[in-house]
Amino acid sequence: MTHEVDVLIIGSGPAGCSTALHLARLAPALARRTAVLDRNEHPRHKLCGGGLVSDVDTILDNLGLDIDEVPHVDAEWAMLHFQGRGVRMRLKDIAFHVVRRREFDGWLAGKVRDSGVALHEKTQALSLRQVDGGVLVETNRGTFRARVVVGADGTKGFVRRAISGDAGPIARLVEVMVPPPRGPSPDPLVPDDEALFEFRNIASGVQGYFWSFPMQIEGRPMRNFGVYDSRVNDDAPLSGSLKGFLEQELARQGLRIADCKVEGHPIHMFAPRSVLSAPNVILVGDAAGVDPLLGEGISLALGYGELATHAIIDAFARDDLGFRDYTSRVHRSPMGHSLRYRHHAARLVYGMQHPALQRIVWWHLRPLVRRFVSKFVFNWARASTFAPPSPHPTAHAGPTSGIVL
Numbered sequence: 001m002t003h004e005v006d007v008l009i010i011g012s013g014p015a016g017c018s019t020a021l022h023l024a025r026l027a028p029a030l031a032r033r034t035a036v037l038d039r040n041e042h043p044r045h046k047l048c049g050g051g052l053v054s055d056v057d058t059i060l061d062n063l064g065l066d067i068d069e070v071p072h073v074d075a076e077w078a079m080l081h082f083q084g085r086g087v088r089m090r091l092k093d094i095a096f097h098v099v100r101r102r103e104f105d106g107w108l109a110g111k112v113r114d115s116g117v118a119l120h121e122k123t124q125a126l127s128l129r130q131v132d133g134g135v136l137v138e139t140n141r142g143t144f145r146a147r148v149v150v151g152a153d154g155t156k157g158f159v160r161r162a163i164s165g166d167a168g169p170i171a172r173l174v175e176v177m178v179p180p181p182r183g184p185s186p187d188p189l190v191p192d193d194e195a196l197f198e199f200r201n202i203a204s205g206v207q208g209y210f211w212s213f214p215m216q217i218e219g220r221p222m223r224n225f226g227v228y229d230s231r232v233n234d235d236a237p238l239s240g241s242l243k244g245f246l247e248q249e250l251a252r253q254g255l256r257i258a259d260c261k262v263e264g265h266p267i268h269m270f271a272p273r274s275v276l277s278a279p280n281v282i283l284v285g286d287a288a289g290v291d292p293l294l295g296e297g298i299s300l301a302l303g304y305g306e307l308a309t310h311a312i313i314d315a316f317a318r319d320d321l322g323f324r325d326y327t328s329r330v331h332r333s334p335m336g337h338s339l340r341y342r343h344h345a346a347r348l349v350y351g352m353q354h355p356a357l358q359r360i361v362w363w364h365l366r367p368l369v370r371r372f373v374s375k376f377v378f379n380w381a382r383a384s385t386f387a388p389p390s391p392h393p394t395a396h397a398g399p400t401s402g403i404v405l
Contacts, residue, residue: 001142005035007312008137008146010125010159012038013046014298015285016152017108018305021063024115027313034117037139039124042109046101047175047265048298049213049224051075054091055299055381059306062384070107072099073214075195080369082199083355084187086362087369095195098215098224125153128162135280147280148312148321154286155268163278169234169269171208171295174242175226176250176260177215187252192221201245202358205238207231207350208295210249225250230269232292232346236353267295270339277326284308288330293342293349293377303335303381334380341376
């Protein structure tokens with residue numbers, strides 16, 4: 001059996017759901033001829049720090065959605081440290097929200113169902129090939145013929161490789177979730193309602209940081225610890241393993257890695273020369289590439305969805321589904337400007353391995369760090385003209401400074 005659709009979205013994470021929800025909002029007739037596929041079923045496990053920056057609040061408000069419907073905690077402050085000293089930052093009222101991805105993604109998928117867009121779970125896309133007038137996608141549950149395919153299948157998905165043949169730059173992370181540590185430890189404990197980004201391991205070749213986020217699981221306070229390594233400068237040697245660096249950092253908090261369940265996964269990074277489209281196919285979210293500087297991806301996934309929706313609507317209006325301008329459309333957007341700034345900043349900051357240089361950045365250039373973060377990294381999302389007045393106040397919107405993952 002062949003299913004005929006106009007738009008086929010492969011993947012129902014934040015990027016795929018954002019594309020579907022923006023289509024439902026901006027082009028209801030087209031949304032009725034749209035389908036979303038996911039190889040899993042919500043709620044499903046997803047590794048991620050779970051930080052939601054103020055740009056997430058803005059985009060959700062644009063869609064008429066309320067983050068308060070999702071269990072979350074607020075990180076009141078975020079500390080960017082090198083060897084225990086550095087910058088303490090927040091947004092207007094907090095630094096950022098922290099969610100579990102299984103709950104956040106499941107909530108978004110539920111909103112897609114409510115919007116009337118067809119969501120096919122346990123449906124794995126197996127192959128993709130161009131045919132006259134569109135794309136044929138074979139799945140374990142039949143064939144889909146679509147005029148447009150949106151690749152929202154993440155870092156390990158096949159859509160990007162099918163159109164570019166390139167795996168692209170890949171970052172890595174490892175993480176654990178444990179109850180908040182108590183009692184004496186070699187390092188001062190981070191307050192339960194604050195987040196830490198510690199960059200001390202750059203000197204050992206880690207092109208990233210150790211993080212410590214507050215979170216909750218089924219109402220129980222927990223802590224998310226991890227190490228992020230961007231590999232943005234791929235020729236730099238790493239003197240150790242990410243798990244080894246995580247073990248050292250956990251020991252500083254008075255924890256043993258042997259008592260923790262360690263998990264890890266890759267992340268596809270944005271690169272200025274990445275291929276983001278082919279005839280009848282466009283990429284969003286991790287498949288297109290996320291932030292190399294901090295590994296932040298949820299706000300970008302939602303932003304890609306909005307950009308993809310406008311590109312799709314324009315393409316159907318012109319009856320030209322080549323998407324030759326999609327990459328430049330992304331790059332010219334406020335989100336694209338932020339991604340390029342993050343890419344260049346990551347190459348610069350993570351290329352300075354000498355501790356003295358890192359001390360200059362985090363200890364002595366704090367006003368510049370705050371300005372760069374607030375002006376060039378975050379606060380790129382804008383309220384959209386299609387959005388109705390929000391039924392709930394957004395405490396964290398506006399051009400204020402902040403830092404998240």
